[in-house]
Amino acid sequence: LKLRAVVVGIPGVGKTTVVDKAVSSLEGGKLVSFGTVMLEEAKRRKWVKSRDQLRGMTVVRQRELQTLAARKIAGMRDSIVIVDTHLFIRTKEGFWPGLPYDVVRAMRPTHLVLVEASPREIASRRAGDAARYRDVVTHQGLEEELALARSYLAVSSTLSGAPMLIVANAEGKSDKAASVVVEALRSARP
Numbered sequence: 001l002k003l004r005a006v007v008v009g010i011p012g013v014g015k016t017t018v019v020d021k022a023v024s025s026l027e028g029g030k031l032v033s034f035g036t037v038m039l040e041e042a043k044r045r046k047w048v049k050s051r052d053q054l055r056g057m058t059v060v061r062q063r064e065l066q067t068l069a070a071r072k073i074a075g076m077r078d079s080i081v082i083v084d085t086h087l088f089i090r091t092k093e094g095f096w097p098g099l100p101y102d103v104v105r106a107m108r109p110t111h112l113v114l115v116e117a118s119p120r121e122i123a124s125r126r127a128g129d130a131a132r133y134r135d136v137v138t139h140q141g142l143e144e145e146l147a148l149a150r151s152y153l154a155v156s157s158t159l160s161g162a163p164m165l166i167v168a169n170a171e172g173k174s175d176k177a178a179s180v181v182v183e184a185l186r187s188a189r190p
């Protein structure tokens, strides 16, 4: 049985931290950052220089890169693929889906994992990460993003037929969050 876990969550919640830890305890696991795949092509086209510039492009351009990335990831044949990605993107044109119908169908996830944390934790993680340019959003704005994430998650679950797992990434507890992901994937194999 091939496992394809799509791990999502709002910016700065800790997806990359959690999946990096999870993949190291999964034999045959391969990690892929959807944003990195998009960025490689965007750089080749000289559209942007860094990952946080992707969401500033027109939706038409982002969509083109998104479709290419989905196709590339869909072709990966590893026994366990963990995709680090987003349910929606805050663009200048409005919230835009990270997993529209064709993208989620192409990637054929067996599991959907939503990483969550409290608005306070997310605000401090966004502010504290000097390596990234993350949008500054109010406490209420973060609550809205968290609620929106659950809505988009349910849609992706229905479109793909994959179960949705919600994992809390509490402060200082990313190891625990990673082990919840690992346990869920292990449960898929009798």
Ligand code: ATP
Binding pocket: 009, 010, 011, 012, 013, 014, 015, 016, 017, 018, 125, 126, 128, 129, 132, 134, 169, 170, 171, 172, 173, 174
């Ligand atoms: P993006 O969507 O922008 O890629 P992300 O969800 O991948 O964000 P990370 O880069 O993994 O988020 O984490 C954001 C910041 O929060 C990092 O500085 C990371 O070290 C920190 N962080 C992640 N998880 C925790 C945790 N459980 N406790 C404390 N800090 C954490």
Ligand code: AMP
Binding pocket: 011, 033, 034, 035, 036, 038, 051, 052, 054, 055, 062, 066, 084, 085, 086, 087, 089, 097, 098, 099
């Ligand atoms: P990340 O490092 O996960 O934040 O990814 C970098 C950027 O890639 C994100 O901020 C988005 O602009 C873009 N990105 C990642 N996943 C998707 C997706 N599924 N659809 C569209 N854009 C995405």
Ligand code: MG
Binding pocket: 015, 016, 017, 084
């Ligand atoms: Mg990340």
